[in-house]
Amino acid sequence: MEPESLYNLLQLPKEASLPVLEELPQGEKKKYILPTSRKDPRFEELQKVLMEWINAKLHAEHIVVRSLEEDVFDGLILHHLFQKLAGIRLEVEDIALTAVSQRRKLEVVLEAANRSLPAEEPQVKWSVDAIFSKDLLATLHLLVALAERFQPDLALPSNVQVEVITMESTKNGLKSEKSMEQLTACRCLSDLSAEDVFDELFELAPEKVSAVKEAIVTFVNQKLDRLGLSVQNLDTQFADGVILLLLIGQLGGFFLHLKEFYLTPSSPAEMVSSQSLSSMVCL
Secondary structure, three states: OOHHHHHHHHOOOOOOOOOOOOOOOOOOEEEEEOHHHHOOHHHHHHHHHHHHHHHHHOHHHOOOOOOHHHHOOOOHHHHHHHHHHHOOOOOOOOOOOOHHHHHHHHHHHHHHHHHOOOOOOHHHHOOHHHHHOOOHHHHHHHHHHHHHHHOOOOOOOOOOEEEEEEEEEEOOEEEEEEEEEEOOOOOOHHHOOHHHHHHHHHHHOHHHHHHHHHHHHHHHHHHHHHHOOOOOOHHHHOOOOHHHHHHHHHHHOOOOOHHHOOOOOOOHHHHHHHHHHHHHHHO
């Protein structure tokens, strides 16, 4: 594939010059994120979350990151961030002004970071060359790995994927191949708390909410059938606490004395009484 046609395919900005055969040694590969993935809201959210996380960690040092692509490559940010996360001090100069010293600093920081991360990841997803060349894909892989290692509770967007094109220099010219690359894991429902499961449902699959509500209604009606009751609307029929109390009694195998609550509340005060009792029973 000719460089010009590949440039048109990628639609890279003018300042991001596309490597030609002479700049890409034979056998070497380089990945680019396709423009459609760069504009994906979840991809943009991932960058935003990571920048806010870094800025919060380095706030006391008056360091501000505005672009992961432009601000991380020289090792300064990674130096301060890793020291903060790992609680250690690296023997490397604080300020590196030349490209040679910046790269040397980055090597020291990445070597230390890689030792703290799972052994199989660093060699595959990032390198000194990739980070120093402002490779956003490699930078994101590294930052996500650091976040997952040192702050696993950081709310990274789930299941962020990007479409990439891999260019390889061969003896016959530039060869390209498209593929999908995973940046963050898909949180399995079994790994989430009950609250997180519903958060994930509303966030990722709102079209399935109705089906879940129907399943809950069916379950509730099966349990209340012996009482001659039925539920058609979860949003309204659970509001006064009565149905919830009766359901708890059926599930728990006990009876709540009718004098303890209002079976048919006729005022807000009576509704509050039923709701309060249901809260006490749940506890």
